[in-house]
Amino acid sequence: MSSAPSPRRASSDLGFRAGTGFFAALVVLLVAGIAFVLWQQSRLSIAKFGFNFWRTKTWDPVSGDFGALPFIWGTLYSSFLALLISTPIALGIAIFLSELSPRLLRTPLAFLTELLAAIPSIVYGLWGVFVLVPLVRKLEMLAPPWARRFPLFTGPPLGVGMLAAALVLAVMVIPFTSSVAREVLKAVPATQREAAYALGATRWEAIQVAMRYGRTGILGAIILGLGRAIGETMAVTMVIGNSPAITSSLFAPQYTMAAVIANEFTEAASDLYTSALIEIGLVLFAITLLINAASRFLIWSVSREVKVEAPQAVPLRASASEVS
Amino acid sequence: MINQTFRRKLVSGLVVGLCGAAVLLALVPLFFVFFYVLKQGFSSLNWDFFTKMPKPVGEPGGGMANAIVGTLILIGLASLGAIPVGLVSGVYLSEYPKSRLATAVRFTADVLNGIPSIVIGIFAYALVVLPVKHFSALAGGVALGFMMIPIITRTTEELLNLVPPTLREGALALGATRSRAAFTVMLPAALPGIITGILLSLARIAGETAPLLFTSFSNRFWSTTLSQPIASLTVQVYTYAISPYEDWHRQAWAGALVLVSLIFLFSVLARVVTQRLERMHRT
Numbered sequence: 001m002s003s004a005p006s007p008r009r010a011s012s013d014l015g016f017r018a019g020t021g022f023f024a025a026l027v028v029l030l031v032a033g034i035a036f037v038l039w040q041q042s043r044l045s046i047a048k049f050g051f052n053f054w055r056t057k058t059w060d061p062v063s064g065d066f067g068a069l070p071f072i073w074g075t076l077y078s079s080f081l082a083l084l085i086s087t088p089i090a091l092g093i094a095i096f097l098s099e100l101s102p103r104l105l106r107t108p109l110a111f112l113t114e115l116l117a118a119i120p121s122i123v124y125g126l127w128g129v130f131v132l133v134p135l136v137r138k139l140e141m142l143a144p145p146w147a148r149r150f151p152l153f154t155g156p157p158l159g160v161g162m163l164a165a166a167l168v169l170a171v172m173v174i175p176f177t178s179s180v181a182r183e184v185l186k187a188v189p190a191t192q193r194e195a196a197y198a199l200g201a202t203r204w205e206a207i208q209v210a211m212r213y214g215r216t217g218i219l220g221a222i223i224l225g226l227g228r229a230i231g232e233t234m235a236v237t238m239v240i241g242n243s244p245a246i247t248s249s250l251f252a253p254q255y256t257m258a259a260v261i262a263n264e265f266t267e268a269a270s271d272l273y274t275s276a277l278i279e280i281g282l283v284l285f286a287i288t289l290l291i292n293a294a295s296r297f298l299i300w301s302v303s304r305e306v307k308v309e310a311p312q313a314v315p316l317r318a319s320a321s322e323v324s
Numbered sequence: 325m326i327n328q329t330f331r332r333k334l335v336s337g338l339v340v341g342l343c344g345a346a347v348l349l350a351l352v353p354l355f356f357v358f359f360y361v362l363k364q365g366f367s368s369l370n371w372d373f374f375t376k377m378p379k380p381v382g383e384p385g386g387g388m389a390n391a392i393v394g395t396l397i398l399i400g401l402a403s404l405g406a407i408p409v410g411l412v413s414g415v416y417l418s419e420y421p422k423s424r425l426a427t428a429v430r431f432t433a434d435v436l437n438g439i440p441s442i443v444i445g446i447f448a449y450a451l452v453v454l455p456v457k458h459f460s461a462l463a464g465g466v467a468l469g470f471m472m473i474p475i476i477t478r479t480t481e482e483l484l485n486l487v488p489p490t491l492r493e494g495a496l497a498l499g500a501t502r503s504r505a506a507f508t509v510m511l512p513a514a515l516p517g518i519i520t521g522i523l524l525s526l527a528r529i530a531g532e533t534a535p536l537l538f539t540s541f542s543n544r545f546w547s548t549t550l551s552q553p554i555a556s557l558t559v560q561v562y563t564y565a566i567s568p569y570e571d572w573h574r575q576a577w578a579g580a581l582v583l584v585s586l587i588f589l590f591s592v593l594a595r596v597v598t599q600r601l602e603r604m605h606r607t
Contacts, residue, residue: 016501017420020416023408027473038447204335204336265537285443292437296435
């Protein structure tokens, strides 16, 4: 940089920057484009129903009356239940792999748990329909009559329904939460644990210190899992029963936002129907966008080194950095 | 005092045990899914599955030849669009890491990664299907391509950053322009890793169903025309899984096995390439 570059070179560098920058800007444009197109395509439904769309629960394509409340409920309820199951397990895995596991076991175990993310949604769905749902039905039939009086366990034991969906979702979310939480724990300075040990802490107490240090990042990991659960489509569609109902019963078939789009989009005969489905998509987009942004900021606040994406069965960073 | 220490150690041991149990617990569904896919898949897979077309509804036999070809075409289409965009924007991110655009791109790429695939499907539908009013292979390829872009962008950036900066400085010192340094020195040096990233993104989209439901739709006939609906393994498995026919269920398992094998193949290839990268750096 000491001598001034020749004008030709300077303009070539400028062209390079503009040219590559153009492609990079496409990525930003893509997200903006999705937002715009979804909004534009759902205008019909937004104009017709306004906010009532999200407050009412009639879903009647024949008479052209659409209310999305049951889908919102189904999405939130199933994601909440999935997180309830997956969070302790995922954090347990993250702690085990980053703090406790013998070195020899670490890589294979990390590989196996992240393999859960490599299985496509449709395969989880297939497995859900033919293996998990019959299993859940058996489980539901075991529920004694007195338990059935609780709102959580009412309804016939069908197998398909909220419980099956929550279980499949939990399995699918675990690798995402655990891999990010593991990276967060890895980013906690070793001095934190060493200080705790020096004060006479037990293993668990030292882990608590590390977790407290990385708590925002761990929260980010959990929220990232929430985003995955909310957007998950195929596996849920196949096991949740697809019946728009607002009930707290785990046994009852319900519906989610993603599932109703997957099921009814190609059958939507009227423009209003399509528009209503796209409005659900728009909200799904907005929610996941916010959740992902929030999780990213939380994780970034702990460390910018932590990668936030689909866990990879091939640990790129680890292998490459070990070498250098 | 001793009592309290004992209690603390007990609690600690208990939690350590629970964490180990969590790992085992997560491996149970993994084992179960693989067990069933392998067991049901292998017993259902036959030569017909790869070579025959689907039989008319309710008639046993037939295969998914068209869906296998369809999936490959869709993956090819997606790669054709996404790889150049992803690569070049990855180059931008690593060449100008501190620029405002780079921060925005990094952020949106990560966010794009978390957007439900079904939403991407709606977007591709509005972009490609609506104007011409019919489903097409092209629309499916576009949807899958959109999902690949952020993955390739981020892995390209990451792997370019692993290349020693002295290489770039050397090229620039020899009088190379920035673009020459980036495309003929840096990119080739990171190539094995970038191929790994591409393979991983392929593994990721090969199993996607939701964005294809209303873009490439499905097709029970042989079609390789890009402007026509095309069959794909994932959509076919979905249709067969929720159908009432025993034989279709069998084929759905076979399809799942082929799908998982395809993804596994991509991952293993990625692994092989990464190992070559490691060896390259070591020597």
